[in-house]
Amino acid sequence: MPDPVGRGTETGAGSRDPPDGPRIRAQFATADLPRHLALFYRTRAEQLATVSAFVERGLALDERVVYLADENEVETVVDALDATGIDVAACRDRGRLRVEDARAVYGEDTFDPARTVDGVESLAREAVEDGYAGLRLAGENTWSFEADCEFDSVIEFERDFDRRCPEFEVTALCQYSLDRFDDAAVGKALQTHEQVVYRGRLCENPYYVPPAEALEAGAPLSNGTLLLEQTRDVDRFERDIERREQRLSVVNRVLRHNLRNDLNVILGRLDWFERSDADPGQAEQIRVIRDAAERLLALSEKARHVDRTLESVDHGQVPLLDCIEETVDDLESELPDLRVTLERAPPDAAAAADSVVGLAIREVISVAAERLDDPSVTVSVRTDGPAGVATVDVAATDPFVSQGTRDTLRSGSEESLQHAVGLSMWVVKWVVESVNGSLRMPSDGPVDRIEFTVPTVPSSGPTDRSV
Incomplete structure (x- = not known):
């Protein structure tokens, strides 16, 4: 095929630093991936950081992983x-991972799209027959420069794969x-x-x-770099706008509804006081x-606190257990009556997470301390779920979040916020979801336990988490 080469001297997007591994690992660990996505990269470091996270996630999910190398040597990928x-x-050795030359699947000299789709289907069926959850395939598409075909044949293969993709237990990452x-x-x-991965973001x-x-799409798109930049920006802007709109809706609801109601109480009682001369009352x-x-004052101050807190959130990787311990120590110093039992995770669960976990812990425990006559809580960390995800559990002997607040958070609406507690729990929900985590309240009535998940990465040194 004609070699569509020669764009390596561009500046701008190409001059930016490659993404860090922990961020893309967290996205792969928590995202609902389609069966067919693409990586667009400029540097080898960017490429290998992404595909390593992709492969690691597949192994954690008990999939057979096949990596098809071309531009990189097999040993480089290994x-x-x-x-x-x-x-x-x-x-x-166990057959869980194969790293081999791309031509083994795409063909040595002549590329046949239909034959290649048949080959991928065979790999998928073989993986399932061997007891794996499915097939995870990562292919370097530079093989197409050496094949006797036009690039449209590659696109035909991509389309044909998509048409037959629902029949496969496959997650495929094409690399460009x-x-x-x-x-x-x-x-x-x-x-x-x-979906695409571009500059460290899954979009x-x-x-x-x-x-x-x-067949009805017409002429192909052009200026791929611009389109990729727009894809990344649109995805980021949409998520930011959704979070900001929800935040503004909640805070404005509080200002319009709760403050107005309390002001009506004040004005009504003052009217009665002015008309009455009955001293006993x-x-x-x-x-x-x-x-x-x-x-009124507490709610107003809480609304200000929420806005300032969310504006100043500082993301960054920190050791998960250290972060929780420091947050607990700070709260026990600030709140003398508070008693926190910290159940430490086993040594092999040591991991790093986004620093917002400290903010989430602080808000949940502060709510419990405010609402409970006996502010005694237990904080534990579990890593018994999906690989790369930790669950933080904050439990008390009595409920500290109302059923109304729980229902509001589950529905995603802002109705019926009666206390500053509601705003605190929205803070927890927002910051946890900002790092692709989730907030859960297991009970059906008033809540005596809060769970939230956060993506994690190894805190130091390589660990054998794949066998």
Whole structure:
């Protein structure tokens, strides 16, 4: 095929630093991946960081992983996977992982799209027959420069794979070097993948054309680099806008509804006080006014705290257990009546997580301390779920979150927030979801236990987590 090469001297997007491994690992660990996605990369470090995380996740899910190398030597890929902490030799010996030349699947000299799809289908069926959950396939597409075919034949293979993809237990990652494939090729490739990884971000692809619509799509897209930048920005902007809109909706609801209701209580009691000359009732009415005013002040201050807290969130990897211990120590110093039992995870669960875990822990424990007569809570960390995900559990002997607040958080709406507690729990939900985690309240009534998940990565040194 004609070599669509020659874009390696561009600046701008190409001059940015490659993504870090922990961020893309966290995204792969928590995202619902389609069966067919693409990586667009400029540097080998960027490429290997992404594919290592992709392979690692497949092994953790008990899939058979096949890596098809072309531009990289097989040993280069093996070394990168070893550096991630995967015991490559053991996985290859057991048949869990194959790292081989791409031509073994795509063909030595002549590329036949239909034959190649048949080959992938055979690999998928073989993986399932051998007892694996499915097949995870990562292919370097630079093989196409040496094959006797036009790039449109590669796109035909991509489309045919998509049409037959529902029959496969397959998750495939196609790799496109932006220094090798030109804009026309990138534009065509961009139309054939539902999600893309670009500059360290897993993005929903707004330019994806489903196979059924492909024949009606018209001319291929052009200027692939611009489209990739737009894809990444659109995905980030959409998520940021959704979170900001939800935040503003909640805070505005509080200001419009809760503050207005409490002000009505104050004004109504003051009207009664001004019309009454009955001294025995004055003390009680003053108490009611004071209570309402204090609720108003507390809610107002909490709303300000929420906004400032969310604006100042600082993301960064920290040792998970150290972060939790430091947060607990700080809270026990600030709240003398608080008693926290910290159940430490086993040594092999040592991991790093985003620093927002400390903020989430602080908010949950603060709610319990405020609401409970006996502020005694237990904090534990579990790693018995999916690989690369930790569950943090905060439990008390009595409920500390109302059923109304729980229902509000589950529904994702802002109705019926009656206390500052509701805002604190929204903070927990927002910051946990900002790192692809999730908030759970297992009980059906008033809540005495909060769980949230956070993606994790090894905190130091390679670990054998793949055998």
